[in-house]
Amino acid sequence: MSTATRPADAPDAGEFGLIARHFQRLGLANPSQVALGIGDDCALLAPTPGSQLAISSDMLVQGRHFFPDVDPAALGHKALAVNLSDLAAMGARPLGFTLAIALPEANDSWLKPFATGLFALADAHACPLVGGDTTRGPLNICITVFGEVLPGMAMRRGAAQAGDDLYVSGQVGEARMALELRRETPWALEHIDTPSRPALIERMDRPTPRLALGQALSGLAHAALDISDGLVGDLRHILRASGVGAVIDWASLPRTGAIAALPEVHQQTCLLHGGDDYELLFTAPATARDSLLSAAQASQTSIHRIGCITAESGMLRLLDAAGQDRPILGQSFDHFAT
Amino acid sequence: MSTATRPADAPDAGEFGLIARHFQRLGLANPSQVALGIGDDCALLAPTPGSQLAISSDMLVQGRHFFPDVDPAALGHKALAVNLSDLAAMGARPLGFTLAIALPEANDSWLKPFATGLFALADAHACPLVGGDTTRGPLNICITVFGEVLPGMAMRRGAAQAGDDLYVSGQVGEARMALELRRETPWALEHIDTPSRPALIERMDRPTPRLALGQALSGLAHAALDISDGLVGDLRHILRASGVGAVIDWASLPRTGAIAALPEVHQQTCLLHGGDDYELLFTAPATARDSLLSAAQASQTSIHRIGCITAESGMLRLLDAAGQDRPILGQSFDHFAT
Numbered sequence: 001m002s003t004a005t006r007p008a009d010a011p012d013a014g015e016f017g018l019i020a021r022h023f024q025r026l027g028l029a030n031p032s033q034v035a036l037g038i039g040d041d042c043a044l045l046a047p048t049p050g051s052q053l054a055i056s057s058d059m060l061v062q063g064r065h066f067f068p069d070v071d072p073a074a075l076g077h078k079a080l081a082v083n084l085s086d087l088a089a090m091g092a093r094p095l096g097f098t099l100a101i102a103l104p105e106a107n108d109s110w111l112k113p114f115a116t117g118l119f120a121l122a123d124a125h126a127c128p129l130v131g132g133d134t135t136r137g138p139l140n141i142c143i144t145v146f147g148e149v150l151p152g153m154a155m156r157r158g159a160a161q162a163g164d165d166l167y168v169s170g171q172v173g174e175a176r177m178a179l180e181l182r183r184e185t186p187w188a189l190e191h192i193d194t195p196s197r198p199a200l201i202e203r204m205d206r207p208t209p210r211l212a213l214g215q216a217l218s219g220l221a222h223a224a225l226d227i228s229d230g231l232v233g234d235l236r237h238i239l240r241a242s243g244v245g246a247v248i249d250w251a252s253l254p255r256t257g258a259i260a261a262l263p264e265v266h267q268q269t270c271l272l273h274g275g276d277d278y279e280l281l282f283t284a285p286a287t288a289r290d291s292l293l294s295a296a297q298a299s300q301t302s303i304h305r306i307g308c309i310t311a312e313s314g315m316l317r318l319l320d321a322a323g324q325d326r327p328i329l330g331q332s333f334d335h336f337a338t
Numbered sequence: 339m340s341t342a343t344r345p346a347d348a349p350d351a352g353e354f355g356l357i358a359r360h361f362q363r364l365g366l367a368n369p370s371q372v373a374l375g376i377g378d379d380c381a382l383l384a385p386t387p388g389s390q391l392a393i394s395s396d397m398l399v400q401g402r403h404f405f406p407d408v409d410p411a412a413l414g415h416k417a418l419a420v421n422l423s424d425l426a427a428m429g430a431r432p433l434g435f436t437l438a439i440a441l442p443e444a445n446d447s448w449l450k451p452f453a454t455g456l457f458a459l460a461d462a463h464a465c466p467l468v469g470g471d472t473t474r475g476p477l478n479i480c481i482t483v484f485g486e487v488l489p490g491m492a493m494r495r496g497a498a499q500a501g502d503d504l505y506v507s508g509q510v511g512e513a514r515m516a517l518e519l520r521r522e523t524p525w526a527l528e529h530i531d532t533p534s535r536p537a538l539i540e541r542m543d544r545p546t547p548r549l550a551l552g553q554a555l556s557g558l559a560h561a562a563l564d565i566s567d568g569l570v571g572d573l574r575h576i577l578r579a580s581g582v583g584a585v586i587d588w589a590s591l592p593r594t595g596a597i598a599a600l601p602e603v604h605q606q607t608c609l610l611h612g613g614d615d616y617e618l619l620f621t622a623p624a625t626a627r628d629s630l631l632s633a634a635q636a637s638q639t640s641i642h643r644i645g646c647i648t649a650e651s652g653m654l655r656l657l658d659a660a661g662q663d664r665p666i667l668g669q670s671f672d673h674f675a676t
Contacts, residue, residue: 035390039579040495041427041563042392042485049387052373054380055468057482059438061475089379100397100480130393133480137399142438142471142480144395147380157378225379241377 022108022115023099023129033095034128043130045095051148053095056086062139067182072110074205075141076117082228083145084125084209085278089226090154091218092147094127094211100144102137125211155217155224155282160242162311164222164283167292167303169210171203172231172277173259173270178204187266196258207278212299217282220291224282230273232328234281236316245315248272248307250326272318272328283309360446360453361437361467371433372466381468383433389486391433394424400477405520410448412543413479414455420566421483422463422547423616427564428492429556430485432465432549438482440475463549493555493562493620496579500649502560502621504584505630505641507548509541510569510615511597511608516542525604534596545616550637555620558629562620568611570666572619574654583653586610586645588664610656610666621647 023038036044047053060079062068080097087094099118103111122129127145178200180188192200210226217224223242227234232248239246253271262270284292289305296303318326361376374382385391398417400406418435425432437456441449460467465483516538518526530538548564555562561580565572570586577584591609600608622630627643634641656664 035489036492036494041424042394042430042492044428044487044492045391045393046489047385047391053383053385053391053484055383055436055482055484056380057436057438057470057480059440059471059473059475059478059480061440061473061478064473064475086379090382092380098393098395098482100395100482102397102399102478132395133397135397135399135402137397137402137478138476140397140399140440140475140478140480142395142397142478144393144436144438144482146391146393149382151373151384154374154380154382156374 022111023132034130037128037130038132043096043098045130045146047095047148050151052151052154054087054090054092054147054149054154055144056083057142057144058082058086059140059142071205072114073117076114076119077121077206079141079143080118080121080127080145081207081209081278083143084121084127084211085207085226085228087145087147088209088211088214089224089280090147090149090156091214091224092149092154093215094125095146095148096128096130097122097143097145099129099132100134100142101132102135102140104136104139125209149218153218155214155221156241157223157225157238158241160223160238160244160283160309161285162244162309163285164309165286165289165305166235166246166248166307166309167282167284168227168231168254168306169213169280169301169303170208171254171256172227172279173267173274174200174203174256175207175276176270176274177258179276187263191262191266192258193261200258204276207276209278210280210299210301213280213296213301213303216295216299217280217284217292220288220295221282221284224280227277227279227281228275230275231277231281232272232316238281238283239314239316242309243313245310245312245317246307247310247317247319250318251321252304252306254302254304268329360449361470372468375466375468376470381434381436383468383484385433385486388489390489390492392425392428392430392485392487392492393482394421395480395482396420396424397478397480409543410452411455414452414457415459415544417479417481418456418459418465418483419545419547419616421481422459422465422549423545423564423566425483425485426547426549426552427562427618428485428487428494429552429562430487430492431553432463433484433486434466434468435460435481435483437467437470438472438480439470440473440478442474442477463547487556491556493552493559494579495561495563495576498561498576498580498582498621498647499623500582500647501623502647503624503627503643504586504645504647505620505622506565506569506592506644507551507618507639507641508546509592509594510565510617511605511612512538512541512594513545513614514608514612515596517614525601529600529604530596531599538596542614545614547616548618548637548639551618551634551639551641554633554637555618555622555630558626558633559620559622562618565615565617565619566613568613569615569619570610570654576619576621577652577654580647581651583648583650583655584645585648585655585657588656589659590642590644592640592642606667
């Protein structure tokens with residue numbers, strides 16, 4: 001790939017010295033799955049024979065996916081995390097990733113923490129960088145991640161069944177709260193107390209891909225996806241792909257203290273339309289309840305039963321504690337809608 | 339992956355209608371290798387059990403890799419071609435690719451020909467689009483391509499041996515001639531006659547990935563790569579990776595009429611430092627000469643023996659017809675060097 005085009009007589013000059021300094025590490029995290037890493041026309045991976053290859057690609061653009069002043073270490077983490085989260089949603093095990101990056105300038109003081117944040121997460125999940133590309137241009141980060149899964153075991157969006165329970169992992173809504181703080185939205189400044197803020201910002205800047213949970217759910221859950229655009233918007237993908245409906249139980253949505261302290265209208269914005277949560281949303285038969293709790297414990301990730309799947313195709317209802325319908329306001333994020 | 343985040347109630351709106359219209363085709367080129375295509379968290383590929391996975395990723399930025407007024411159909415072709423060329427250099431067979439694209443606006447009149455050019459090449463090589471991402475931002479195209487190769491059969495840069503013949507496929511230098519025409523460089527305008535120009539522009543805008551040749555070379559050639567930054571610059575990667583030297587025979591470099599009509603100094607620029615050729619440069623033992631000619635014929639791609647590999651590590655010589663050394667001027671392209 002293009003990373004390899006360093007002139008032999010200028011080993012530390014320009015683009016390629018920059019790559020060597022920051023991205024070309026000698027110690028691969030998991031060499032058994034990497035037959036050939038950075039430096040040739042292609043990387044070579046050696047998946048487990050007979051496994052299927054799960055692939056996801058995300059492109060992050062400054063001003064759209066992150067603020068220009070974002071901590072580069074957090075950005076390195078997040079750029080990989082959002083891709084690993086897609087593997088988690090399929091129940092796949094990471095094999096490696098490529099990084100293509102356009103940079104306005106070769107800036108060591110930016111690249112060093114970016115690489116540190118990136119590799120810390122990669123190492124934590126034994127997911128080595130195997131190749132990529134660098135070029136000059138407006139800041140743009142494109143990561144493509146590869147994982148493996150046994151044939152027939154990937155959790156797909158179209159597999160939800162009427163009668164399934166509906167679950168969400170961890171906590172949704174906190175990244176949206178952090179976003180509103182960064183935007184200095186009056187209600188956020190008014191209702192989110194100062195001690196709560198660093199943890200919320202951390203949730204937005206350093207999402208946790210639920211890889212262990214995803215792999216533990218494989219074989220138990222029917223449908224799954226990761227929440228990137230908001231719980232309701234992403235749930236609708238499952239409903240459409242599966243030809244089913246759903247009921248969300250408003251009272252059973254998990255709420256941290258910071259979210260519980262918000263007026264209900266803002267709770268709803270954050271919980272249902274938050275975005276950037278990277279939690280898993282999944283459906284499973286009621287017979288799997290005990291096994292799911294064990295899977296959650298084994299993967300040290302909380303799960304919350306928040307509703308159920310119905311046979312009414314495309315119908316999404318939100319019910320309050322009294323069983324009354326609540327309106328679902330707002331819409332998920334769409335890069336080209338506005 | 340993020341392509342899938344279309345709200346269920348707005349099937350043709352914004353980002354996702356745009357994707358559906360241009361990229362989400364019903365008929366996959368080769369469904370046997372694609373277990374799951376666009377529309378879920380990940381794509382699922384089913385490589386041949388026991389094969390290795392070859393991966394390459396390239397990012398193309400406007401103003402750096404292509405002119406702002408480039409024909410979008412040619413750009414769609416080229417964005418995939420440069421990645422397929424990396425598979426060719428390893429001897430890999432294409433399985434599929436992802437496309438991540440940042441667009442300043444959702445522009446149907448640009449996307450339609452872009453997709454047409456992209457899919458024409460993808461279909462020609464049975465390499466389906468399996469997923470990706472779209473976002474708003476400065477125009478940026480990142481394609482990651484996947485292929486498969488039998489273990490131990492990939493042609494690597496470090497496998498050249500002293501005594502090997504050195505070969506190049508097809509014709510190098512024409513893309514550089516086209517670039518100089520586009521730049522209105524005086525020597526190009528003076529020496530390249532008008533009838534020759536469309537074919538040269540075509541070579542720059544629509545490079546031909548040498549996939550059939552690459553697969554035919556596997557098992558015959560020792561080292562190989564594709565020429566993206568110029569013959570000399572790319573040859574140095576083989577020399578460094580293999581710990582060898584090389585001699586290039588100036589007279590044996592293939593020359594079309596348009597190149598032969600140039601003064602020698604410009605011939606050298608184009609032939610040795612052209613860039614954007616996407617021809618294969620490879621080494622093979624002399625015992626393979628007949629088999630290589632058969633492989634070239636079978637893949638309908640010309641090959642040219644242009645020199646040999648020597649034991650003098652890092653030493654690159656250019657010899658004229660009389661066996662005299664000629665200076666090698668110029669350097670390959672580096673995105674961050676200037």
